[in-house]
Amino acid sequence: MTRAEQKEQSRERIIDAAVEEFADQGFRAASTRAIAARAGVTQGLVTYHFASKDELWRAAADRIFGRLDEGTPPGAVGSDEAAIRAHVAFSARHPEVFHFMVDAGRHDDDRLRWLIDTHLERRFRAVAGSGGSTARAAHLYYAVVGAASLMFAVAPECRALTGRDPGSDAAIRAHADLLVAAFASSS
Amino acid sequence: MTRAEQKEQSRERIIDAAVEEFADQGFRAASTRAIAARAGVTQGLVTYHFASKDELWRAAADRIFGRLDEGTPPGAVGSDEAAIRAHVAFSARHPEVFHFMVDAGRHDDDRLRWLIDTHLERRFRAVAGSGGSTARAAHLYYAVVGAASLMFAVAPECRALTGRDPGSDAAIRAHADLLVAAFASSS
DNA sequence: GTCTATAATTAGATAGAC
């Protein structure tokens, strides 16, 4: 492997580790040392590749939205059955997306503004633009995303509290069935 | 005011400040100094009233569940219309509950176990015991809570992204209407 | 490019003045 390839691989591993750590701990509680440990490098190398914790967070956000766009194309969050099933399946496999978004969305700061300008507005426009009022689209968007994601986002709690494993195929299917019955337009 | 009353008032103010700080920042990122500042006391007084950050967190959890039991009686999360409306209204006024629970529910640690044993199991049994399978109750519980809470939990994002203020009476009513149409049993 | 060492800040917890 060439030196350039090694560098790129280190950078990639750091970003993947950052996604996990930011989602697990939230921005403030996440530490660059823990990210470095997850990636199998030293903390010095993290600050070599990313000048600041904020810059690393933005790289992690880009990676997260790459996964999101791949799993649930923009505009796919709505009352369409296939879209709902896709979103439930994605939420179950990628609970880190929900954690990352809730962590960013609760404080009106520079990170939220950057996230909206860079990723969120583009996705929301695709949902809101498909007919109906913006207000109704907003309510439907947060209701479907919240209903689809919470059980998987607090999977440890769900397991210990209800005895049901949200990661199982049966649970994912049952959750999708429930949401389709609740939100799918019966056209 | 007597000395004992002063002590009690300080203690109460610290707990209220802790609820806000833990909900805003999550357990790890929350600092006892920030909690002291919110309460208008010094950090030394916080550690006088509560021997550790963990003990303060449990006092904050007790306060949060007091509010929750008051606003949405155990067993009220289900497919009953009045219960759904009550839960939406409560989530809008108390987004700190959702943040506190998501923060605690994602890691299987001592805090989560304490929360389940002390508060969550009691509430979940009231939901699951009202007929139907435990599995179905679990799916419905997380779907309704997630759908009811997310918009208010990320209110800053919702405002900046959609232009809609989730705190307004109109938004709360519209959100409740959507959830009733989605989840209320049409018996 | 990657590491080690360290500076400056902040954390939770403790000790002691009043």
Place this chain on the structure above:
DNA sequence: GTCTATCTAATTATAGAC
């Protein structure tokens, strides 16, 4: 009861060896 001062540990960011 409440505050100030301080200890130890952990944080981000920087500097420099190799």
